[in-house]
Amino acid sequence: MSGLLDAVRPRGDVALLERVGVGHIVLGALLLVYPAIASEFFLIQIAAYSLIWGMVALSLMMLAGYGGMVSMAPISIAGIAGYTVAIFGLNHTGVHGFGWPFWILVPFAVLFAALVSALIGMISNRTEGIYTIMITLAIATGFFYFTQQNYALFNGHSGFAGIDAPKFWDINWRDPMPFYYLCLGCAALSYAAVLYASRSAYGLTLQAVRDNARRMRALGYDVTRHKVLAYFYAGLIAGLAGVLLVWFNGRISPGTINVSAAINVLVIAVIGGIRHPIGPFVGAVVVVLIQTFAIDIVGAERYNTLIGLIFLVIVFVSPDGVLGLWEKVKLRTP
Amino acid sequence: MTRRTCFALALAGLLVAPELAFAEDTVKIGVLATFEGAFTVLGEDGMRGAMTAVDEFHGMVGGKKIEIIKGSSDASPDSAVRAARKLVEQDGVKVLVGPLSGDEGLAIKDYAKTKPDVTFLNGSSAAQDTTLRDPAPNFFRFSTDGAQWMAGLGDYAFGQKGYKRVAIVAEDYSFPYTQVFGFMAEFCKAGGHVPAKAWVPIGTKDYSSVIAAIPEDVDAIYVALGGADAVNFLTQYEQAGGKAPLIGGSITVDQTVLTSKGKIHDVLIGTPSAGPTADSNPSPQWKAFVDAYKKQSGAFPVPSLFAHAYYINMKAALLGLQEIGDDVSDGGKRLRATLSTLTFETPTGKVSLDANRNAIADIFLTEVVKLPDGTLFNKLIKIEPQVNQTLGIPRDEFLKLGKVGRDNPSCP
Numbered sequence: 001m002s003g004l005l006d007a008v009r010p011r012g013d014v015a016l017l018e019r020v021g022v023g024h025i026v027l028g029a030l031l032l033v034y035p036a037i038a039s040e041f042f043l044i045q046i047a048a049y050s051l052i053w054g055m056v057a058l059s060l061m062m063l064a065g066y067g068g069m070v071s072m073a074p075i076s077i078a079g080i081a082g083y084t085v086a087i088f089g090l091n092h093t094g095v096h097g098f099g100w101p102f103w104i105l106v107p108f109a110v111l112f113a114a115l116v117s118a119l120i121g122m123i124s125n126r127t128e129g130i131y132t133i134m135i136t137l138a139i140a141t142g143f144f145y146f147t148q149q150n151y152a153l154f155n156g157h158s159g160f161a162g163i164d165a166p167k168f169w170d171i172n173w174r175d176p177m178p179f180y181y182l183c184l185g186c187a188a189l190s191y192a193a194v195l196y197a198s199r200s201a202y203g204l205t206l207q208a209v210r211d212n213a214r215r216m217r218a219l220g221y222d223v224t225r226h227k228v229l230a231y232f233y234a235g236l237i238a239g240l241a242g243v244l245l246v247w248f249n250g251r252i253s254p255g256t257i258n259v260s261a262a263i264n265v266l267v268i269a270v271i272g273g274i275r276h277p278i279g280p281f282v283g284a285v286v287v288v289l290i291q292t293f294a295i296d297i298v299g300a301e302r303y304n305t306l307i308g309l310i311f312l313v314i315v316f317v318s319p320d321g322v323l324g325l326w327e328k329v330k331l332r333t334p
Numbered sequence: 335m336t337r338r339t340c341f342a343l344a345l346a347g348l349l350v351a352p353e354l355a356f357a358e359d360t361v362k363i364g365v366l367a368t369f370e371g372a373f374t375v376l377g378e379d380g381m382r383g384a385m386t387a388v389d390e391f392h393g394m395v396g397g398k399k400i401e402i403i404k405g406s407s408d409a410s411p412d413s414a415v416r417a418a419r420k421l422v423e424q425d426g427v428k429v430l431v432g433p434l435s436g437d438e439g440l441a442i443k444d445y446a447k448t449k450p451d452v453t454f455l456n457g458s459s460a461a462q463d464t465t466l467r468d469p470a471p472n473f474f475r476f477s478t479d480g481a482q483w484m485a486g487l488g489d490y491a492f493g494q495k496g497y498k499r500v501a502i503v504a505e506d507y508s509f510p511y512t513q514v515f516g517f518m519a520e521f522c523k524a525g526g527h528v529p530a531k532a533w534v535p536i537g538t539k540d541y542s543s544v545i546a547a548i549p550e551d552v553d554a555i556y557v558a559l560g561g562a563d564a565v566n567f568l569t570q571y572e573q574a575g576g577k578a579p580l581i582g583g584s585i586t587v588d589q590t591v592l593t594s595k596g597k598i599h600d601v602l603i604g605t606p607s608a609g610p611t612a613d614s615n616p617s618p619q620w621k622a623f624v625d626a627y628k629k630q631s632g633a634f635p636v637p638s639l640f641a642h643a644y645y646i647n648m649k650a651a652l653l654g655l656q657e658i659g660d661d662v663s664d665g666g667k668r669l670r671a672t673l674s675t676l677t678f679e680t681p682t683g684k685v686s687l688d689a690n691r692n693a694i695a696d697i698f699l700t701e702v703v704k705l706p707d708g709t710l711f712n713k714l715i716k717i718e719p720q721v722n723q724t725l726g727i728p729r730d731e732f733l734k735l736g737k738v739g740r741d742n743p744s745c746p
Binding site for chain 1: 413507
């Protein structure tokens with residue numbers, strides 16, 4: 001809704017400041033100076049990891065929020081990009097590893113992931129609502145078992161290890177600070193792209209398709225093409241996140257893309273809120289913090305329960321996630 | 335707009351949560367085990383084992399209090415590395431005990447190479463290549479590996495039990511590969527044949543197709559499944575009317591499986607196996623260990639091999655720390671030097687390390703029996719003394735046998 005309202009606002013002559021928004025500028029500045037105050041662990045294991053998960057969930061937010069298509073497959077798309085990097089790049093597992101240079105490898109992996117995503121879009125195009133969830137969940141589960149049992153291509157349960165982020169411009173991009181900025185850059189780019197697309201003619205059409213597909217079809221729009229294109233764009237974001245994820249872990253295995261990871265993406269998107277692209281990132285920060293520190297709060301035996309309870313509370317208090325909570329507060333304070 | 339600013343500030347504040355300060359008079363030790371997924375029960379018992387060692391030292395080492403920080407994985411290598419990173423980089427542990435399962439061990443070994451100042455002691459993970467090929471200089475395994483655990487079983491199955499043809503059902507990752515390797519090394523050499531192997535993913539619930547594919551003419555089935563997987567397979571095999579006798583992988587006839595309820599009891603009686611522990615071990619050291627272990631809450635009647643492995647490695651860590659007076663300010667150099675030459679008496683006999691920091695220890699050949707009160711336990715048949723990682727074969731020759739895997743070894 002807010003996306004629609006923003007879009008109808010005239011934007012011809014307004015200043016850049018107004019257009020970008022003060023909130024964005026402040027947030028951006030804080031994120032840029034964040035490495036100065038954060039420890040290495042908070043820089044990588046919390047911030048960079050949240051940005052990566054935020055991107056995967058952003059892919060889902062874009063499909064679900066603007067297109068009304070709840071896909072369980074974004075993590076599989078990320079996994080496809082990750083496996084592509086592992087197989088065509090270098091790894092020290094001794095299976096494949098063709099050693100392509102990163103500047104061919106990364107665009108190839110992202111594009112390939114996006115194409116697969118478009119294919120998933122075509123397959124699930126004839127479904128709606130819960131059936132889209134089911135068919136994409138089936139695809140995600142199928143892909144998980146395929147990687148787990150296929151040794152010739154995916155090296156089974158062990159997966160691939162020893163995948164390094166590239167080194168160029170004399171920078172090792174897996175070092176904490178460069179890697180954080182790399183993730184931040186990719187996340188900011190994806191975020192801006194989604195925000196821009198949501199206000200573009202294409203984005204508005206997609207939102208109209210979400211609200212009433214039959215009417216849009218009657219008006220002469222090619223609904224199918226719009227939806228498949230949305231899957232393609234979402235695939236670009238998830239694919240990029242997948243490349244970062246495999247550099248982050250230095251490895252990829254079926255555990256990275258299993259069903260609980262697929263559900264995790266949904267949990268992140270729901271906790272954050274799917275009405276604005278900032279939601280997935282907020283959700284990712286919340287979930288990553290809980291997952292990392294819950295074990296210190298309630299001990300090893302019950303921390304999954306705590307994660308579940310927090311999820312329950314957030315959804316109970318605000319169906320629109322943390323973002324909805326924020327809007328409620330905004331409405332109350334004049 | 336001010337509200338947005340507030341929001342951004344709150345978000346940033348959340349991201350820079352304060353780092354916790356710790357008192358100087360404690361020794362922090364990280365314990366990484368599996369508290370999620372199919373191996374949860376195993377991880378919890380591993381934790382009991384580690385705590386038994388801590389209790390043995392009355393929670394103190396060299397005058398300092400021991401502080402245990404737990405990390406949890408779900409048996410996938412990624413989650414193990416993530417949990418280890420948190421323990422090392424956030425909680426600042428200099429000594430880490432874990433992980434539990436095979437592929438996790440391989441991943442932690444890789445991670446250990448990037449943290450040369452931290453000393454890693456294995457939990458119960460038992461994949462061969464964690465220490466055999468390309469080991470990490472700061473990764474120690476005082477528990478033996480999965481192939482060592484099988485010492486004596488292949489010969490026993492062929493010679494004593496008279497099984498000539500055996501089918502294999504095992505989980506599809508590095509630890510069962512290692513177990514099957516250890517079993518087949520002896521069994522094939524003795525003249526046995528393995529006409530079929532079924533590798534199933536961890537967490538498989540439905541074994542009907544696997545059971546249907548087992549050849550009719552085998553004398554026995556070698557099963558290497560852990561935790562919930564073993565229970566599921568055994569239950570379904572019993573329901574399907576399976577009659578072939580079983581041979582057990584070390585964790586398949588472990589207390590984590592034997593204590594589960596249901597008809598699997600009848601299937602398991604008489605199953606030979608081998609491993610680092612035997613429930614009926616008559617030695618007083620073992621009995622003392624069982625008593626100490628039972629003080630932990632939720633303990634099994636007898637400690638599982640996970641409790642045993644975590645106990646051994648935690649005890650090694652504590653003995654090492656005591657020796658050097660808890661001083662790891664030199665990046666743990668002295669601790670690692672001490673550990674490399676550490677030899678001590680465990681509840682299951684003497685343990686020492688080889689050049690690759692892998693344990694040489696006694697292995698126990700066992701058979702499952704039913705006690706009058708209905709509980710199952712592993713009866714000790716024979717002790718294989720001081721088995722090393724190359725199973726007594728010269729190192730070069732052993733390395734030529736190749737990496738363990740689905741197709742290696744093979745004797746159809």
